[in-house]
Amino acid sequence: MPTPNPTVLTLEWPLTQSAIFFTTLAISVPMTLAILLRPSKSKAGVHDLGGIPIFTAWTFFTKRYDFLWKHFNSGKKYFQFRVLQHRVIALSGEEARKIFFVEQGLSLNEGYRILMGAAPRLEDINVRDIQEGDFVKRLLLLIHKDQVLDVLPALFENVNRRTKDWGNEGRINPFKEVYDLVFQITVRMATCQELAENKDDIERLTQHYWDLEKSATPVALLLPWFPSQAKKAQRNSTRALFTLLHKYVDLRRKAPVPSSDSIDTLIAYGDTNEAIVGVIMGIIFAGVINTGATSCWILLNLGVNPEWKSKVMEELKTLITNHTNTLFKEPLHKRLAAIPLSAWEEELPALDLVIRETLRITTSGTAIRRNLGKDILLADTTLRRGDFLAYSLADVHLNADIYTDPTKFAPGRFTKGKEEDQKETYTYIGWGVGRHPCAGMRIAKMEMKVVLAMFLVGFEYELVDSSGNFPKELPLQDRNDIQQVRSAPMIFLRDLRAGDRLKGSIPGTAFFERQGFKDSLVMSS
Numbered sequence: 330m331p332t333p334n335p336t337v338l339t340l341e342w343p344l345t346q347s348a349i350f351f352t353t354l355a356i357s358v359p360m361t362l363a364i365l366l367r368p369s370k371s372k373a374g375v376h377d378l379g380g381i382p383i384f385t386a387w388t389f390f391t392k393r394y395d396f397l398w399k400h401f402n403s404g405k406k407y408f409q410f411r412v413l414q415h416r417v418i419a420l421s422g423e424e425a426r427k428i429f430f431v432e433q434g435l436s437l438n439e440g441y442r443i444l445m446g447a448a449p450r451l452e453d454i455n456v457r458d459i460q461e462g463d464f465v466k467r468l469l470l471l472i473h474k475d476q477v478l479d480v481l482p483a484l485f486e487n488v489n490r491r492t493k494d495w496g497n498e499g500r501i502n503p504f505k506e507v508y509d510l511v512f513q514i515t516v517r518m519a520t521c522q523e524l525a526e527n528k529d530d531i532e533r534l535t536q537h538y539w540d541l542e543k544s545a546t547p548v549a550l551l552l553p554w555f556p557s558q559a560k561k562a563q564r565n566s567t568r569a570l571f572t573l574l575h576k577y578v579d580l581r582r583k584a585p586v587p588s589s590d591s592i593d594t595l596i597a598y599g600d601t602n603e604a605i606v607g608v609i610m611g612i613i614f615a616g617v618i619n620t621g622a623t624s625c626w627i628l629l630n631l632g633v634n635p636e637w638k639s640k641v642m643e644e645l646k647t648l649i650t651n652h653t654n655t656l657f658k659e660p661l662h663k664r665l666a667a668i669p670l671s672a673w674e675e676e677l678p679a680l681d682l683v684i685r686e687t688l689r690i691t692t693s694g695t696a697i698r699r700n701l702g703k704d705i706l707l708a709d710t711t712l713r714r715g716d717f718l719a720y721s722l723a724d725v726h727l728n729a730d731i732y733t734d735p736t737k738f739a740p741g742r743f744t745k746g747k748e749e750d751q752k753e754t755y756t757y758i759g760w761g762v763g764r765h766p767c768a769g770m771r772i773a774k775m776e777m778k779v780v781l782a783m784f785l786v787g788f789e790y791e792l793v794d795s796s797g798n799f800p801k802e803l804p805l806q807d808r809n810d811i812q813q814v815r816s817a818p819m820i821f822l823r824d825l826r827a828g829d830r831l832k833g834s835i836p837g838t839a840f841f842e843r844q845g846f847k848d849s850l851v852m853s854s
């Protein structure tokens with residue numbers, strides 16, 4: 330299939346296409362307006378928010394957390410509203426969870442595809458829709474133990490290269506730098522060495538990705554027929570992403586010797602170039618935000634919780650002592666890459682608790698499903714075939730009846746004797762539950778550990794606000810910021826060794842000296 334060219338598709342506008350476009354517009358605009366403006370009627374069994382649907386639903390797309398919690402907090406356990414012609418039912422409580430995460434007819438893909446909108450639309454690039462099961466099957470192939478083992482040194486190498494420029498100004502914006510870092514290693518994991526080493530293409534890819542994220546505006550979702558800037562940006566960035574990734578799939582297909590990189594694994598599996606690009610795009614979209622946001626918030630949480638930070642540092646010291654020869658003079662990333670995968674996975678219990686707790690607090694987004702099966706009865710409410718369902722994870726993660734002082738960072742709450750996450754069914758959903766547990770958990774955890782170990786061992790930092798002062802407490806997460814999960818107000822990491830670094834000091838030296846690895850100088854790489 331020829332690679333679609335975005336410029337041709339956006340600049341050339343032949344007469345017949347114009348005719349089709351305007352005819353479609355003439356038919357669809359009044360129809361859609363009628364649907365959008367028809368007042369919503371109350372149906373027995375579930376509270377209807379009523380009003381003019383387009384206005385009622387607007388804040389579902391702009392301030393989703395506030396929208397849902399305004400109504401839940403006013404005592405409604407379930408309520409419904411309309412998005413276009415669709416009925417959306419917002420659910421809360423244990424009974425709803427048991428259905429939402431378990432019922433066979435509830436489709437995750439179809440739910441997110443229509444109500445999230447930020448993911449690339451495969452029809453924009455003529456890729457046949459990749460079925461839910463097919464995608465997860467490919468992903469499991471790529472995060473198989475041997476595959477992760479092979480790619481691990483490359484992930485450390487990438488982080489090392491990228492963090493070399495960090496800290497020269499003394500202030501790091503984690504919501505930019507840590508996100509970019511996670512983006513880079515996710516792309517490395519999901520594609521091939523050639524792409525990960527091409528700085529310009531990585532920059533381009535990052536830009537197209539964020540453009541696509543930003544294009545999921547309420548106008549693009551609620552007025553799909555309207556030729557808005559957001560719609561155009563969505564189509565153009567999807568095509569640009571496709572073109573760029575396709576180039577590398579093509580390159581790897583023509584390579585004389587196959588490698589163990591993901592693209593080659595998918596080629597060997599028998600997929601077409603287009604399907605491979607579809608899978609890669611899916612992985613990047615499923616993983617980047619969550620992994621970036623969690624890594625970032627872990628650094629922030631540790632920045633104001635010295636007790637947990639020293640537990641994690643102690644563990645890292647033991648890991649390095651037990652699995653590397655501290656007498657060897659090697660660069661930090663090479664030492665860390667020598668540690669076996671099983672040790673990263675099993676020998677960092679405090680860091681695992683920190684990840685779990687950070688996820689509990691930050692994962693307050695909304696899970697979405699569409700009922701493609703039979704009608705389902707939930708108390709006196711029927712979840713009809715075709716309905717969309719929305720479940721805010723804050724219903725459990727920030728619920729004071731389940732978690733004591735729920736916004737407090739307290740990783741010990743999961744330990745033996747406390748086990749706050751065992752109070753009801755599915756009270757911990759950080760990695761999903763039921764029919765759709767996170768298929769990327771293993772690689773996400775490993776990516777986070779690569780980033781965190783390189784940062785915690787290689788850098789010394791403290792938190793600062795935008796005026797450069799240590800914040801009295803951690804700023805709140807903007808829970809409506811589903812795109813980037815930033816804090817409000819902004820917070821930064823001050824690199825306490827930036828001065829030394831400018832004088833040539835190598836990341837990790839201070840840690841190694843302090844930990845008493847006296848003979849083991851860290852080398853530059």
Ligand code: HEM
Nearest residue numbers: 612615616619620623696759760761765766767768769773
């Ligand atoms: C810290 C990082 C991550 C977190 C917190 C996370 C969390 C989640 C959660 C909560 C779900 C369930 C969503 C629902 O029920 O609606 C989920 C599903 C999923 N995640 Fe992740 N995820 C992360 C990283 C990743 C990565 C890196 C990938 C891919 C490499 C990935 C791939 C998936 C896929 C494919 C599903 C859907 C599985 C299915 O359809 O059965 N995730 N994830």
